[in-house]
Amino acid sequence: MIMDFDARANILSTEISDDWAPQIRDQWRQNIDNLHQELAAEFGQRDFASKLQNFRELGAKPFSVLAYHNIFLDQARSAFVMGAYYPALVAACTLGERILNHLVIKLRDDFKSSPHYKNVYRKDSFDNWPKMIDALADWKVLLPDVVRNFAKLNARRNESVHFRHGLDRETRAPALEAIQLLGAIIQQQFTALGGSSWFIAGTPGMSFLRRDVETLPFVRLVFIPNSYLVSSRHQMHLTSNGLLVTDEVHESARDLTDAQFALGEV
Incomplete structure (x- = not known):
């Protein structure tokens, strides 16, 4: 982000x-x-x-x-x-x-x-x-x-x-x-938009880190500090103060695979 x-x-x-x-x-x-x-x-x-x-x-x-x-x-x-x-x-x-x-x-x-x-x-x-x-x-x-x-x-x-x-x-x-x-x-x-092997395929518009790379030293050093943790329910809104990210995360939310996340399952 x-x-x-x-x-x-x-x-x-x-x-x-x-x-x-x-x-x-x-x-x-x-x-x-x-x-x-x-x-x-x-x-x-x-x-x-x-x-x-x-x-x-x-x-x-x-x-x-x-x-x-x-x-x-x-x-x-x-x-x-x-x-x-x-x-x-x-x-x-x-x-x-x-x-x-x-x-x-x-x-x-x-x-x-x-x-x-x-x-x-x-x-x-x-x-x-x-x-x-x-x-x-x-x-x-x-x-x-x-x-x-x-x-x-x-x-x-x-x-x-x-x-x-x-x-x-x-x-x-x-x-x-x-x-x-x-x-x-x-x-x-260091790309922030698509095309990299770090990212989940099939998520046009924004880049989402694959689960299996989150613990890699490079990803942990460079990408995690510049990212938001979101669920598949998240929304982004362009406001006068910049980009606002909202989310509906529930404790009972399912633990999704990368493929399920890309499909927008909840």
């Missing part, structure tokens, strides 16, 4: 079709014009065409629970929009390393019997990505696609932090790739 996202780039990428009703086309044009003004106020008018293109190419910021990355991801994306490509590149790579560090440090005590524990139990920070990735993968913390994307981001990190002549000539493309890799990692590992 407690999440972060920015889907404004999707609005900019929407093509207004001649098949749409005139009032719909006019409304979309007005929405895009309003967004242009909003972004100009946020990033400045100077060289605004380039900033707008950068913002569009970044794509939407992923729907993510509030965890170890939201504020710093915003800063990396803003640097890219402003044309500060090398700072954006280094920020994305460094943030990837910070996420790995945070997960290892917060979760290592749950895996004291693991052969990886002897390599990670003393330090307060780590710069060896393969060791961290291998440990988190073996602990079933990182999803398989996330493991692959972290390996790609590590390659970008090594190319950007250590001296390479090519960066003197071109930093925009590697910065864009690094931020998009990081966004994919966050979308896959």
